[in-house]
Amino acid sequence: MSSSAVLPIRRRSLHDELVDRLRLMIVEGDLAPGSKIFEKELSDLFAVSRTPLREALKVLAREGLIELSPNRGATVAELTLADLEEAFPVMGALEALSGELACRSITDREVAQVRRYHEAMLEAYAKRNMPNYFKHNQAIHQAILEAARNPTLEQMQNALAGRVRRARYMANMSEDRWAKAVAEHESILAALEARNGEGLAQILKAHLANKLETVREHLAALQA
Amino acid sequence: MSSSAVLPIRRRSLHDELVDRLRLMIVEGDLAPGSKIFEKELSDLFAVSRTPLREALKVLAREGLIELSPNRGATVAELTLADLEEAFPVMGALEALSGELACRSITDREVAQVRRYHEAMLEAYAKRNMPNYFKHNQAIHQAILEAARNPTLEQMQNALAGRVRRARYMANMSEDRWAKAVAEHESILAALEARNGEGLAQILKAHLANKLETVREHLAALQA
DNA sequence: ATTATTAATTTTGCATTCAAAATGCAATGG
DNA sequence: CCATTGCATTTTGAATGCAAAATTAATAAT
Numbered sequence: 001m002s003s004s005a006v007l008p009i010r011r012r013s014l015h016d017e018l019v020d021r022l023r024l025m026i027v028e029g030d031l032a033p034g035s036k037i038f039e040k041e042l043s044d045l046f047a048v049s050r051t052p053l054r055e056a057l058k059v060l061a062r063e064g065l066i067e068l069s070p071n072r073g074a075t076v077a078e079l080t081l082a083d084l085e086e087a088f089p090v091m092g093a094l095e096a097l098s099g100e101l102a103c104r105s106i107t108d109r110e111v112a113q114v115r116r117y118h119e120a121m122l123e124a125y126a127k128r129n130m131p132n133y134f135k136h137n138q139a140i141h142q143a144i145l146e147a148a149r150n151p152t153l154e155q156m157q158n159a160l161a162g163r164v165r166r167a168r169y170m171a172n173m174s175e176d177r178w179a180k181a182v183a184e185h186e187s188i189l190a191a192l193e194a195r196n197g198e199g200l201a202q203i204l205k206a207h208l209a210n211k212l213e214t215v216r217e218h219l220a221a222l223q224a
Numbered sequence: 225m226s227s228s229a230v231l232p233i234r235r236r237s238l239h240d241e242l243v244d245r246l247r248l249m250i251v252e253g254d255l256a257p258g259s260k261i262f263e264k265e266l267s268d269l270f271a272v273s274r275t276p277l278r279e280a281l282k283v284l285a286r287e288g289l290i291e292l293s294p295n296r297g298a299t300v301a302e303l304t305l306a307d308l309e310e311a312f313p314v315m316g317a318l319e320a321l322s323g324e325l326a327c328r329s330i331t332d333r334e335v336a337q338v339r340r341y342h343e344a345m346l347e348a349y350a351k352r353n354m355p356n357y358f359k360h361n362q363a364i365h366q367a368i369l370e371a372a373r374n375p376t377l378e379q380m381q382n383a384l385a386g387r388v389r390r391a392r393y394m395a396n397m398s399e400d401r402w403a404k405a406v407a408e409h410e411s412i413l414a415a416l417e418a419r420n421g422e423g424l425a426q427i428l429k430a431h432l433a434n435k436l437e438t439v440r441e442h443l444a445a446l447q448a
Numbered sequence: 449a450t451t452a453t454t455a456a457t458t459t460t461g462c463a464t465t466c467a468a469a470a471t472g473c474a475a476t477g478g
Numbered sequence: 479c480c481a482t483t484g485c486a487t488t489t490t491g492a493a494t495g496c497a498a499a500a501t502t503a504a505t506a507a508t
Contacts, residue, residue, distance in 0.1 A: 011294050013491070015282060039460075049493045051275070054461085058239060058279045059286055062383075064376065070237050071460060071499050086376040089321060097317040152288065152310040152387075156380060159286075163376075237461070263490070273463045278491085295469050295490060451508080458501065464494080471488070478481080 014048050018056035021046070026065045026076055027162050029169045037066065037074040063159050079166050081219055084212060087163045092208035094157045095141065096201035099188075101148035103197035111193055114143050118189050125182050134168060140185070144192070144204075167211075171218035180210065238272050242280035245270070250289045250300055251386050253393050261290065261298040287383050303390050305443055308436060311387045316432035318381045319365065320425035323412075325372035327421035335417055338367050342413050349406050358392065364409070368416070368428075391435075395442035404434065 022042075025031045043053045061068045068074050077083075121136035145154055173181065184207045191200035246266075249255045267277045285292045292298050301307075345360035369378055397405065408431045415424035 013294050015491090038458095040458095050460090051492055051494090055279050055282045059282050062283055062286060064379065068237075072501095073460065083376070086374045089325070089374070090318070090377050090380055093317045093321040094314070097313060101313070150310045150314070152307075152384075153314050155286075155288065156314060156384070160376075160380070239461090262488095264488095274490090275462055275464090297470095297490065449508100451506105453506075454504085456501105456503070458499105460499070461497090463496080466493080467491085469488105469490070471486105473486080474484090476481105476483075478479105 014052035015055040015059075018046065018048070018053055019059050022056055022060055023063070023065060023162055026060070027165050027169075029166070031076045033076050033078045033166075035076050037076065039073070063162060065162055079163070079170065081216065083163070084167055084215055087160060088208050088212040088215075091157070091160050091164050092205040094153065094160065095144075095204040095208055098145045098148040098150070098153055098157065099191070099200035099204045100197040101150055101153070102144045103192065103195045103200055105149050106144075106147035106192065106195075110143065110147050114140055114192060115189060117143065118185060121185065122182065125178070130172075137185075140188070164211075167215050171215040173214055174217065177210075177214045177217065181207075181214075184210065238276035239279040239283075242270065242272070242277055243283050246280055246284055247287070247289060247386050250284070251390050251393070253390070255300045257300050257302045259300050261300065263297070287386060289386055303387070303394065305440065307387070308391055308439055311384060312432050312436040312439075315381070315384050315388050316429040318377060318384065319368075319428040319432055322369045322372040322374070322377055322381065323415070323424035323428045324421040325374055325377070326368045327416065327419045327424055329373050330368075330371035330416065330419070334367065334371055338364055338416060339413060341367065342409060345409065346406070349402070354396075361409075364412070388435075391439050395439040397438055398441065401434075401438045401441065405431075405438075408434065 022031070031037070037057070039050045039053055039057075043050045046053070057066060057068065057074050060066045061074070065077055066074045067077050117136045117139045121133055121140065124130075124132035124136060145157055148154070184203065187203050188200065188207070191203055246255070255261070261281070263274045263277055263281075267274045270277070281290060281292065281298050284290045285298070289301055290298045291301050341360045341363045345357055345364065348354075348356035348360060369381055372378070408427065411427050412424065412431065415427055
């Protein structure tokens, strides 16, 4: 008997599965901001009834990814600059806290893993491979979050992550913003390796503020 | 025509109403931690069908107030010390941010209102009137939160507030903890009136950390 | 032609129903 | 007597059904 065969069978309710799938569709732009969601359309698409779909919509509404208005249904939330100006500072505060907590409890092994993500990210940067860059970037932030050993914090940050991540699909980084972000990541790694919680918190907060600036610049460029 | 008469008619879905009512029941301890929730029992109690009730349960599960396990139903989340040790730092980070942001945009009129809440709170303290003390205390924190002008932050903080508030119903303050909390509130008001964002953030973060200490002390006393 | 009004259709909100899974209990065997 | 198995009951998960509200289309009036 192989050991993996005795792992508990993972069973998910339809509603849970739908929450994840719909979130992905929204974050990746498959469901356009502002577009109306017809329950029947989606329940047909996923081949489920409206009941679990509606349960999922309630949850996504609380996450701010969709908006519900009584008797009039759901629309995919718009992602205005104003929304991002709200979300980024909150994300900054949460990331700062996870950095601070992570420095207290992260293991050497975990730090080493972060370093590997970091180097993979640098490689992607050298090749200007944006998707891979984002992938490793996200792995770093996720690793720090997990090292904070605070599931509540994790949950809150993940709830916001959707909104923040959507911005990536609307805003490309300029060359020098990108360079700056990479430089910031050098300090992030340094602070983490030095277990400098206060410092890491500060850097992460600033990092998020700069991300917001990137989005602002991009949107301004679109206007012009 | 009174101005309040023209306010938009608040139409709420059953599910929304249920979320609020159930949250209140949980926060105030009407639904005991760890107790199983039978859908039929509750839907009968509120005289609604299971459908909107189930929608509400999904939402409350995301807020961490109840736990769902597939095919096995919902239980009211336990409120262990470990849970509070997670929640309080997160709340601290969010409160710190709201303090920081509030100092940027709060009006003189709003500060004056906070001062009135503060004085009402002092009066309740003088009379050792705990319920009134909490009421005004909460009004202060809510006012600061609103002054931050960040609905996203408000939403996040309110999602956590349930968990934190539940602690109040399990932990009474010792006389000197109470005195200390009041003293901290003096600095909160001072920092707010001086529009010292950095300072207010720091005080609020410490304030939440001390609240956690109060809970710890209380639980330790119960053990002994 | 454009707006107002009314009827038809669609869509939502909720209740009901049905199947699948879990729980409790009695019977059986060790 | 206790543990295990099989069965009845309860409870959950999801589909279906139905009424109310909203939207769209069609008609009438200015």
